[in-house]
Amino acid sequence: MTSLRSETGSAPFDLHALIDALLFSVSHDLRSPLLTLSLSADLLDEALRDQVAASGGDASTVGVALNALRHGTKDLERMLQALTAVSRARRRPLEPVAAPLQMLLGGHVVISDEGDLGRRTVSVDVLAVREFLDATWGDQPAEIHVRIDGEFAILTCPPEDGFSGEPLAALAGSLQSYAGTAVQGLATAQVMIERLGGSLYCEPAHTIVCLPLASPVGFSRGRS
């Protein structure tokens, strides 16, 4: 737990809990007035449609203002949805179990020099990881190279539009650039995979996913 003690010397607080609360508060509380703005724009559009058409359509002052209001609310909605997605990834209950790698990667083209890959298991929440894999590469089988390095299975997956770096850091650094893009999906996956004890980052030519190997004896519970 990351904790800080306030300057007043009062009890320490959990920084992660604070971030989670802030994420939820921002994504929820800011969306409410945004919805009001969006609905107001729709109501104005309906009420003034005839007037706008008679005075030059979208080029009229009212038309321009309504379009700007609508575009602004949609852009804000896009960015708030990104925060909501990260908030949900941080709050989602995860249940890591020992999952065979070949089962986890079923449907994709798995390439590996590891002789006993069929018996290797990783400690993950299967549903969460499959959702990520399907959402990112689900429309066609992806070529995934697998190797074992210490306590991790390293999955080298296809790249995502040439993006490189940590997707969560990129999204947090610029909602304007990355909200609603594939990087947002990678960022939420990074949140959940790191909660499971693994990691996810992007190189120009690959997406690298590190999943913790499960204990070799029986079913093991990972970190959550």
Add this chain to the structure above:
Amino acid sequence: MSRFEHVVIVDDELDHAVISRLVLAQVAPEVAVDTFTDLQGLGARLAKVTPQSLVVMDRMLNGAESFGLIEQLKAARPDLTVVLVSAVLSAQDTQRAAEAGAMLAAEKPGDLIAWRAFFTDLLGRRPAESGGSAVA
């Protein structure tokens, strides 16, 4: 003809409550609509609303979650149908709403057309068609 003759909107955001009432009036002008935006004494006032009313309650009221209020309301007035709406809703929230006694939990629609469809379905059709998560 609507399933409900009386709808109560509980939302601490006055503008949103007013717009909801406006949209409801467009969708079902025959339905009487009350808006509760002042949360002082809310529980007592809700306990006195018209029997068989539909209560559309915001999930966050003055920064506090309304699940407990729904639970108390359903215990005192089981005749009321409560629908929880929220700007953001997770599967866990839907589960909590069900446990509190809400008939439905739904994210607030993002545009006017979707709001009209939401209210139309709430008032006239089965909950599963309303775009939200039926919880009972």
